[in-house]
Amino acid sequence: MMNRREFCKKAMIVVGGIALPLTALEVFNPKSLQAEKEGTGKVRWAFLVDTQKCVGCGFCVKACKIENEIPYDANVTRTWVERYVVTRDGTTHIDSPKGARDGFTTMKIDQNKEGLLDISSTDIEKAFFVPKLCNQCDNPPCVQVCPVGATYQTGDGVVLVDRNWCIGCGYCIMGCPYSVRFFHPVYHVAEKCNFCYHRISQGMKTACVDACPFGARRIGNLRDPDDPVTKIIMTERVNVLKEEYGTKPQVFYLGFSKEVK
Amino acid sequence: MKNHVWRPLFVAMAVVGCILFVRTLMVPSDFGAHERGYMYGWHRKSNEAEWKAVRVKYRTAKVCWGCHKDKYDAVRNSAHSSISCENCHGPNYDHPKDPLGLSIDRTRSLCIRCHSYLPYKASDRGGIRGINPETHFPQAECVLCHIPHNPKPMNQKREATS
Structure with missing residues (x-):
């Protein structure tokens, strides 16, 4: 006759044995783990933004929305341009009406429900534009939080979303420190910039890079030492957004300013 | 048991x-x-x-060059040389098969993306020649006076006298 304690013990062993996945028995090879961490492919996409050259025309946002089939009038976009206006009293005004889809055509700052703020040119200490897009982080927090494996990183460093696999829980949208993710208004799944994966994988540039008349946006391959973008990233004074989060963003900024968030 | x-x-x-x-x-x-x-x-x-497998819509000026070499060369030697054809003419898709023609954006709102003057000296925007859209012929389309493919002031005068 089995007593209760013994029954519980045996039941736990059996259930635990059933629940043990085969992957738990895999012996890890430290070399292959290192290769996974650093990547072995010939391509690692990276992006370079020159904030001095950006004039806030918004052609990149327009091209991105059409190229990537984001409903044009929905107030969501994979890439956007922010305007920073620092006034003489030390305050920083930031706006991005419609993600700068139609560019910046007026001095007035869009403060949402507080209306438009007109700043005279004599009050401006400095003003500039900062294009934003997915950083395709080396440590993407959005991928870590996905409970179903719908968002992932490819071998060449681009973070993609599987539209058939996404359950729309929204963890990744909250997990991204850069707020680049949103729900697609048509497919109702997480949506994000993917460096125009269909274009870069056939040798083209992204739609925003091709649309930028000023060369403010560039894309390159970090694993190619002769790539002009890689050379700039390696040798010039570039910065990344929110480095303190440890996400290792792969969108690099020239002409960074401390006001940029 | x-x-x-x-x-x-x-x-x-x-x-x-x-x-x-x-x-x-x-x-x-x-x-x-x-x-x-x-x-x-x-x-x-x-x-x-x-x-x-996502369809490419913006197929870049290289595709335009095949048929519209004259226009391509005219723009390339102008101050607007860095602007992609598709920024104003719209995405190419599979033109001329689909669509047959492209709808050209000739509106003021397109031009003032760059040419509405903003005094932002910390960026290149402050160096672009611009106007105040509220006072500079607000009712007129820019293309009535300016030639987008060759926007030098000299050419406008020449066009006007000929």
Whole structure:
């Protein structure tokens, strides 16, 4: 006759044995783990933004929305341009009406429900534009939080979303420190910039890079030492957004300013 | 050992076995850890090909050059040389098959994306020649006076006298 304690013990062993996945028995090879961490492919996409050259025309946002089939009038976009206006009293005004889809055509700052703020040119200490897009982080927090494996990183460093696999829980949208993710208004799944994966994988540039008349946006391959973008990233004074989060963003900024968030 | 002790355990094992069996049927064979490992590469591999198959809409000026070489050369030697054709003419798709013609954006709102003057000296915007759209001929389309393919002031005068 089995007593209760013994029954519980045996039941736990059996259930635990059933629940043990085969992957738990895999012996890890430290070399292959290192290769996974650093990547072995010939391509690692990276992006370079020159904030001095950006004039806030918004052609990149327009091209991105059409190229990537984001409903044009929905107030969501994979890439956007922010305007920073620092006034003489030390305050920083930031706006991005419609993600700068139609560019910046007026001095007035869009403060949402507080209306438009007109700043005279004599009050401006400095003003500039900062294009934003997915950083395709080396440590993407959005991928870590996905409970179903719908968002992932490819071998060449681009973070993609599987539209058939996404359950729309929204963890990744909250997990991204850069707020680049949103729900697609048509497919109702997480949506994000993917460096125009269909274009870069056939040798083209992204739609925003091709649309930028000023060369403010560039894309390159970090694993190619002769790539002009890689050379700039390696040798010039570039910065990344929110480095303190440890996400290792792969969108690099020239002409960074401390006001940029 | 009595049967009523084991019976719930058999049921539990059957349920677990059933779930595992259904799981093998429902999870695609290419789902698993790929290049970026368990933490970042856990996905359905065929989805990468699905993203690569997205249709290209903006096919760049290289495609325009094939038929519209005259226009291409005119723009290339002008101050607007860096602007992609498709920024004003719209995405190419499979033109001239689909669509037959492209709808050109001649509106003021297109031109003032750059040429509404903003005194932002910390960026290149402050160096672009611009106007105040509220006072500079607000009712007129820019293309009435300015030639987008060759926007030098000298050319406008020449056009006006000829």
